[in-house]
Amino acid sequence: MNLLIVDDEYYSAEGTKKKIAQKGPLFDEIFCAYNMTQALEYLAGHSVAIMILDIEMPGGSGLELLDHIRQQGLDTICIFLTAYAKFEYISKAMRLTSIDYLLKPVAEEDLLSAVAKAVNQYRQQANAKLETQQANYWKESELYLWELFWLDLSEGAVSNRKEDIISELNLRNLNPAAADLSYLVLLIQCNSMDKLPVEKDLHEFLLKNIVREYFYNREEIPVAVRQSRQFYFLPLPEAGRSREALLSRCGQALTDFVPRFPNTFNFYIAASGCRISDFQETLKGLQDAATKNVSRENHVFDLAQYTNAETAGSDVDFTTKRWSDLLLSRKIGNLLSETDMFLNSLQHSHSITRDTLSNFYYSFLQTLFSCMEISNADALPLFQKQISQFSVEKACSSVQNLREWVRGVLEQYEEYITNASNQDAAVTTIKNYIHSHLEQDLTRESLAAMVYLTPDYLSHLFKRETGFSLTNYIIYERIEEAKRMLAGTDKSVSEIATRCGFQNISYFSRQFRRFTGVTPREFRG
Incomplete structure (x- = not known):
């Protein structure tokens, strides 16, 4: 803790320094500055707890110096020690939150009392600041601990038995009363994550901060858990919110913040609230619904209205004969246009499942292999090896991904046929x-x-x-x-x-x- 004395009268400054050093509180350093410039230089390189300063000095007044340190956001406690008793000086000093205003010549007892009072106030300020920092650190740590707990619960690392959950919450120094609450679980699906033009970590940081502020009330712990690259979930306390309000909020999100991201989203809302002990089953139901959805993007799914019939799909007739004719006649562009139109019609029907896309995938692949064998059997093994590098799961996860897969394999097919034929x-x-x-x-x-x-x-x-x-x-x-x-x-x-x-x-x-x-x-x- 440092003390700075600012006084243009050398002997006055040194006398004040000597009195405080001998009989006042213990300071790490007591430094004397004899003008505004020296004071600013010291402040620039040192932390000053207490400052005793005169008002009228060459090169700038003590009031200007006090105004400067307040603009810098410094917590320095200031005592004016001056021969000027003008009311306007005293009034401005008080507005700038100086702690005391002493007139020269000042009695030693009054000086030491003012310094002791300033030291006490500085320590109180420092303690209050530390408590605030510690509270903020705990708040941040508590959020991390809650998110880790919910992630472990979602992955089965924590048992879903209530007594085990309470024990785990106590072990992690989290409020066990959470085990008695009911939650509305919201699953957020982020599509096309592999095509993001921004860093994945930056995308996660932005998304989590936005959904925390968007879906949680101020007094709640805003848990937003990333379960995978594609899925995030929010266990929203049911008290104080309704499913109808949450559905409406998700609908608003499609216009409020979703357009600000380069990828699309889907929101899945559980059919009813659940206790923590039922959370794993509830989350699995949401994930199953997300897995079955292969056609809708930027959509809100209410699982209370969601049925298997909605995405049951019907048998789709794939025109493999037409595809073969176009491949063998080398009309790759025509085939690409026709498959685009076919997949668009599937997407707009909203009646397809992942099985529908999987059937399309294997039918189209078999057609490619058959035509390659007819056109150039020697190129077939290499072509099959090349195509096997594509991920079936990724290709069949959405109509858009399947459309991109078709484009990619047709480009490979054309390249193999062109090169192998010569x-x-x-x-x-x-x-x-x-x-x-x-x-x-x-x-x-x-x-x-x-x-x-x-x-x-x-x-x-x-x-x-x-x-x-x-x-x-x-x-x-x-x-x-x-x-x-x-x-x-x-x-x-x-x-x-x-x-x-x-x-x-x-x-x-x-x-x-x-x-x-x-x-x-x-x-x-």
């Missing part, structure tokens, strides 16, 4: 690639994938067109490049071997002798 060009492409990438690890599998052929078929085609097996051709090209470097450069044999793709100098020498009849050193002569 076999002469495939051999030329491979030869050029080998020549310019001799130092790399060249395998049959990686080269075949470049031209959308199987490794065995590429080897057969390469042998027929060049007279070399693919492996021998690679070695031949590497040896030819090594001969050129041995004759035209002064690089070492080991460096040339590495640059030509041979990692083992002994193997390089054996292959060089095999193709040339001499060793690399003999060739260089």
Whole structure:
């Protein structure tokens, strides 16, 4: 705790410092400033608890200095010690919350009493500030502990038996009375999370803060739990709110804050309030409803009105014959347009399920494979391997995702058909690639994938067109490049071997002798 004395009269300042140092409260440092500039410099680099200052000084008055520190938000306690007894000075000093106003010459007893009073007030302020900070820290910690409890409860890490829940709440220093409350559970579904143009953590921070303020009352602990990348849930205390009001609030959210996000949302509201012991079952019902929904976006689902019939769907007739005709005639653009229209009609019917999308997925996939086998059977295995990298679950999670999957696989199909159909060009492409990438690890599998052929078929085609097996051709090209470097450069044999793709100098020498009849050193002569 530091004391700053500001007085343009040197002996007055030093006398005040001496009295306080000898008989006053203990300070870490007592510093004297003799003008406004010195005082500001000290304040800029030190924390000042108490300041004793004169009013009239060269370069600025004590009242101006006090006004400055108040504008800076400093909690410094100020005592005026001055020879001026003008009422306007006293009045302004009080408005600026100085604690005392003493007239020179001041009795030692009065000075020490004023300083002790200031120290006491500063300590009270500091204690009050600390208590406020601690209360805020606990408030933030309490929210985290509640969210962690609800997450553990949702995942089954906490038993749903009431006595176990009460025990767990006590163990976590949370109010066990929560086990007797009823909650309206709200599930928020965030769609297209993988396409967000912002950081996922930033999206979560913004969303959680918005829904906390939007759905909770001021006096409630605003629990908003992220269960996965796509789902958040809010256990809203039923006391003081109705389902009708919550449904209305969710409807408002679709216009109030949802448009501010780059992705779409769905809100699912439980059919009735539930106790904590029934929470897991209630949340599962909401998640099941979200899983079945594959067509609606930016929609509020009231599970009291939600029935299986609403999304039961009907058998959908997929026009696979028409798809096959368009694929075999290479009218990929037409097929893409027709599947877009077909999926749009499914989406607008609102009568489809995930099973409907799954049936479409596998029917379309089988059509692609059948047409690929007819058009170019050699490209089929590679095409199947490439397509298997797509996630079935993701593709069938919504009409929009399925539409994007169709676009992606059709692009792959067209690329495979185009490249695999030109076999002469495939051999030329491979030869050029080998020549310019001799130092790399060249395998049959990686080269075949470049031209959308199987490794065995590429080897057969390469042998027929060049007279070399693919492996021998690679070695031949590497040896030819090594001969050129041995004759035209002064690089070492080991460096040339590495640059030509041979990692083992002994193997390089054996292959060089095999193709040339001499060793690399003999060739260089």
